[in-house]
Amino acid sequence: MGDEVKVFGFWGSPFSRRVELALLFKGIPYEYIEEDVLGSKGPLLLQYNPVHKKVPVLLHNGKPIAESLVILEYINETWKSNPLLPEDPYDKAKARFWAKFMDDKCMPVIQKAILAPEKEREQAAEEACECLKALESALNGKRFFGGDAIGMVDIAANFVGFWLRIIQEVAGVELLSAEKFPDLFKWTDEFVSCSIVRENFPHKDKVSVAFKARIDRMREAQN
Structure with missing residues (x-):
């Protein structure tokens, strides 16, 4: 079995798009779950991000990571191909x-x-x-x-x-x-x-x- 990757996001959020872009540039398949951030937030979002209660959330093999810049760092360190940060x-x-x-x-x-x-x-x-x-x-x-x-x-x-x-x-x-x-x-x-x-x-x-x-x-x- 490969990695199970899910993204909880909102189509109009630049923060959500960061996560999707990073995965796309890395070539990592993922499942996208759209959240109604203007209405009632889904129970999984609240479960996986109980502190901020907002998108984006990356779920990697059942482990949630929140905050877009933190997620970008995680993606870059987890999948080594096409690095997002320079080596120096x-x-x-x-x-x-x-x-x-x-x-x-x-x-x-x-x-x-x-x-x-x-x-x-x-x-x-x-x-x-x-x-x-x-x-x-x-x-x-x-x-x-x-x-x-x-x-x-x-x-x-x-x-x-x-x-x-x-x-x-x-x-x-x-x-x-x-x-x-x-x-x-x-x-x-x-x-x-x-x-x-x-x-x-x-x-x-x-x-x-x-x-x-x-x-x-x-x-x-x-x-």
Whole structure:
């Protein structure tokens, strides 16, 4: 018997997509279980992630692992083919730094720039652009953050690589553009052109409809 791998996720979650991308790039077969994160959470999700009670959760041979960056590390250490992190300890530490930067700094301010009350959006947009500027400097003209191939940072940054350009268009807020961040913008094109990403991410229209509804609800609640 081979490995039994299951992913509890949500189609519209960049965090869930990290886990799926890592498994897809590694060539690991898995069963995907969609969770209704906006409604009643399934009993298995609550059983396997009783602390945070959220997706994603990786279930490997009956053992649950939670938190997307932790799961990425686990996947990389468990299945050695197509490594997501560089071998050099310093380069590996830098990749971990930028992956964590996405969660700790970048995503929160981008979401605030899009979803916050109008009076808070301008400053949040400035902070978001500073984060994007930092990401562009980390990219440093390379095709991907990991060099010539997609790696840990690219997967962690899928929110910027795929979702942001769709969401900002729906929200009427321009953060990422070819004029402001040419290298980062080009990277997003490279990222979504990758066959694994292109074939496994949701259609733009589905994302637009879902996020428009979310943005409308948030802004209505603020008025």
